[in-house]
Amino acid sequence: MTTIQRVADLAGVSTATVSRSLAGKSSVSPATKERVEAAAKELGYVVSSAASSLASGRTRNIGFILPDLDSWFFMAVLKGAQRMLADAGYDVTLYHLPAANGLDVDEPGTARRARLFDEILRRQRCDALIAVNLELDEREREALRELGRCLVGLGGPVHGVHSLGLDDTAVAYDATTHLLSLGHTAIAHITGDAEFERDFAMPATRRAGYESALAEAGIESDPLLVRTADFTIAGAYEATKQLLADPHVHPTAVFAASDEMAIGAILAARDLGLSVPEDLSVMGVDGHDLADFFGLTTIDQYPEQQGQRVAELVLSELAGEGVEAVVERLPYALVQRSSTSIAPPLHSPITP
Amino acid sequence: MTTIQRVADLAGVSTATVSRSLAGKSSVSPATKERVEAAAKELGYVVSSAASSLASGRTRNIGFILPDLDSWFFMAVLKGAQRMLADAGYDVTLYHLPAANGLDVDEPGTARRARLFDEILRRQRCDALIAVNLELDEREREALRELGRCLVGLGGPVHGVHSLGLDDTAVAYDATTHLLSLGHTAIAHITGDAEFERDFAMPATRRAGYESALAEAGIESDPLLVRTADFTIAGAYEATKQLLADPHVHPTAVFAASDEMAIGAILAARDLGLSVPEDLSVMGVDGHDLADFFGLTTIDQYPEQQGQRVAELVLSELAGEGVEAVVERLPYALVQRSSTSIAPPLHSPITP
């Protein structure tokens, strides 16, 4: 292994100068710097992260805490963040935070969760943490704060910490308004199940946006038009089948709280012999890879760019730039495709 | 920050004893160990990874090198590995290896790739590396070898290194044989495009398995029945539409080299008014989350368990257990669902 000492010897300077040179500090003469760099290259020297971290207190590593490793959305965010961080010379280490099962303290997920906060994150392997869609209890929040590290939340905002998030009310309001503007009045909503995701606020917030758009249009919201599923294609497929089979309601449009659920809704409609969008308009939220394939109208929230943005933020906080806002709203845009169209003419339920 | 010295003081022992105690070394009396643990707990002591790494040479961190962060398959593997490694006290840091664009040396992907091998991985942040589906050139292989770290390949085998992989020929042979046993004779194959994935051997290997099964059944393979796509639903959808519209061939079954492509094929068949499996049997490979939803018959390769297995392997190599095999074959199994059935009766192309 090549150490800094060998580089120093070869370049005929002290290790201090090599360190300064390679760190790009200004106080090194160009001539010296050149010699040091040549020596480093010749010996194939690369700094040892452990030694550097120990001496400087900086690890050049960012922790990414995710509730799930197999969700398309989180991986898109991770992809955006990892690329930006890697280009800035940071590694990314991944921490999985399993859902806390509130009921069972002895459940392995709960133990893993505790271990993450009590041990793993406290080993000082990261300069900063990015917490995605995390719902933490007070003890956990406190544990993170005590780390004294830069912490940025994305999605589920960590209380009292700089975080980025969509304005979910506005997103749902805009989606619903799009359907209203097409003449739909019986608009169903498929969202998350509160029981599935403990404390996960997003489904409720989106539902509120949906209802406020309806209210503004003078439409009374019908609880029978609101269905819950587990954010998967399969789950929404079932929920939509039940919705469409219910004789009490006759929706002409569905607003799903995620693209995957919207895709499930489209497939359910097709299997029931309905055409999308002629018989049923469907829209989602996310900007999923498959949205284009299914011609899905959606509110794109640019997940990969969210990753980039959160990485930028972390980088600038690490660079010592002051934190401006405590909550920053992320951009989104409605992308109109072929799964939504004007409402079909009303036909009376009474046969002629 | 609580250091080991403070724990030593509180417990009334030396730092060496604390270190030994907490590392679970045997040569510590139970009484001492108890006192040390109490002191550590009281002070909330957690070892500093940088200091520990520097002193011991072990980082307790595993690098995971992936060609893609947004592929369902890789994430499933990652999930399995990360859980097992985390339970063993290891962190996982993620490295993205962008595809090398052989043509353009100045392309950013190529630069990132070089940087990963020349700098990032050489900073000694990992005790071991797991390389998933990597196609490396000789220089890159050499760079990895020079790291002198434990290295395990999964999928694309790194030459001369312990690796795990599916027997792709057998997988394709078994899939094709399943369709043959149902009475199909005109069996199409949708696989990867050689131009898409430079040096990526899997598509060719699976095709060979497909062809050998046909040959064994006395069926001459028809190049028009083999189509290529990019391993996505959308890509296979298009390829299948073209296949089914081609007047020169009349396949009654499709074997796709991945579940996502098989799903694309199912959707294409449906959109052309064909029933699956009555008019067309379709099967894939992977064991995708959505396979069940689409009733897809598939060869499940248990990706999450692959992750676990590769993690186990790394762990045991790090524990100093000898490497048994250089290439280990992974298990797989045919899962029969509703997308395959017996071949439809032949109808003559001449109208009665």
Add this chain to the structure above:
DNA sequence: CTGAAAGCGCTAACAA
């Protein structure tokens, strides 16, 4: 602009 020297916090011989 550069060098000397003092650690960073921990582990692992080596002694006792």
Add this chain to the structure above:
DNA sequence: TTGTTAGCGCTTTCAG
């Protein structure tokens, strides 16, 4: 079984 001690390889004052 335990303590002493010498680093691990680097960064960073502090002098010069």
